Amino acid sequence: xxxxxxxxxxxxxxxxxxxxxxxxxxxxxxxxxxxxxxxxxxxxxxxxxxxxxxxxxxxxxxxxxxxxxxxxxxxxxxxxxxxxxxxxxxxxxxxxxxxxxxxxxxxxxxxxxxxxxxxxxxxxxxxxxxxx
Amino acid sequence: xxxxxxxxxxxxxxxxxxxxxxxxxxxxxxxxxxxxxxxxxxxxxxxxxxxxxxxxxxxxxxxxxxxxxxxxxxxxxxxxxxxxxxxxxxxxxxxxxxxxxxxxxxxxxxxxxxxxxxxxxxxxx
Numbered sequence: 001x002x003x004x005x006x007x008x009x010x011x012x013x014x015x016x017x018x019x020x021x022x023x024x025x026x027x028x029x030x031x032x033x034x035x036x037x038x039x040x041x042x043x044x045x046x047x048x049x050x051x052x053x054x055x056x057x058x059x060x061x062x063x064x065x066x067x068x069x070x071x072x073x074x075x076x077x078x079x080x081x082x083x084x085x086x087x088x089x090x091x092x093x094x095x096x097x098x099x100x101x102x103x104x105x106x107x108x109x110x111x112x113x114x115x116x117x118x119x120x121x122x123x124x125x126x127x128x129x130x131x132x
Numbered sequence: 133x134x135x136x137x138x139x140x141x142x143x144x145x146x147x148x149x150x151x152x153x154x155x156x157x158x159x160x161x162x163x164x165x166x167x168x169x170x171x172x173x174x175x176x177x178x179x180x181x182x183x184x185x186x187x188x189x190x191x192x193x194x195x196x197x198x199x200x201x202x203x204x205x206x207x208x209x210x211x212x213x214x215x216x217x218x219x220x221x222x223x224x225x226x227x228x229x230x231x232x233x234x235x236x237x238x239x240x241x242x243x244x245x246x247x248x249x250x251x252x253x254x255x256x257x
Binding site for chain 2: 005007008009028031032034035038039041042045046048049051052055056059078082085086088089092120123124127130131
């Protein structure tokens with residue numbers, strides 16, 4: 001593992017926040033949020049493997065209001081990171097680098113995220129209703 | 133610079149792992165597209181989230197395998213992404229222990245998930 005005498009980046013305070021800057025930051029934030037959410041997957045599966053009683057405890061945990069908010073946020077982060085990841089893949093292929101194109105693709109990503117989140121929130125909500 | 137510190141990465145002396153990191157990040161991202169869709173689709177289409185339903189789902193060998201693959205790729209992609217964030221924001225002496233700790237956390241999560249899937253898929257077979 002290499003050490004870090006190299007400069008840190010980026011110095012956030014020197015940038016003027018543009019639409020595309022916010023989207024770029026959101027890619028990282030949503031990625032980190034999903035990394036954290038993977039711990040929920042661990043908890044869920046380990047509880048399921050540990051038996052009905054442990055599972056019931058886990059579900060009681062998941063059905064608390066803060067946990068529900070986290071799950072909804074994770075759903076949004078999932079869609080954003082997925083669509084913006086596709087945008088990154090297009091850039092890797094050398095597509096859409098013009099300033100106007102990055103703006104437009106950013107708007108598409110936001111639109112798709114909102115749409116997909118709403119569409120998937122409905123089936124997710126069905127579990128929430130069934131929860132204690 | 134002391135001997136316990138690896139050489140500083142510069143444009144002239146690039147990190148030898150940089151290329152494979154970039155490639156692995158893309159490879160895991162591509163793998164996450166179908167696997168991520170599959171996982172969310174399966175999760176949201178479960179008739180209920182009670183214990184019996186979840187066990188019945190994962191007890192299916194193909195589903196267990198896909199779930200394991202999803203978890204592996206997700207954690208792999210996560211570990212690579214988290215590493216970049218640590219490189220960007222954690223400097224100096226804290227860098228190495230932070231990077232190591234988070235890598236370990238990803239391994240621990242992966243082992244826990246693999247254990248759980250094994251117990252469910254094999255235990256209920």
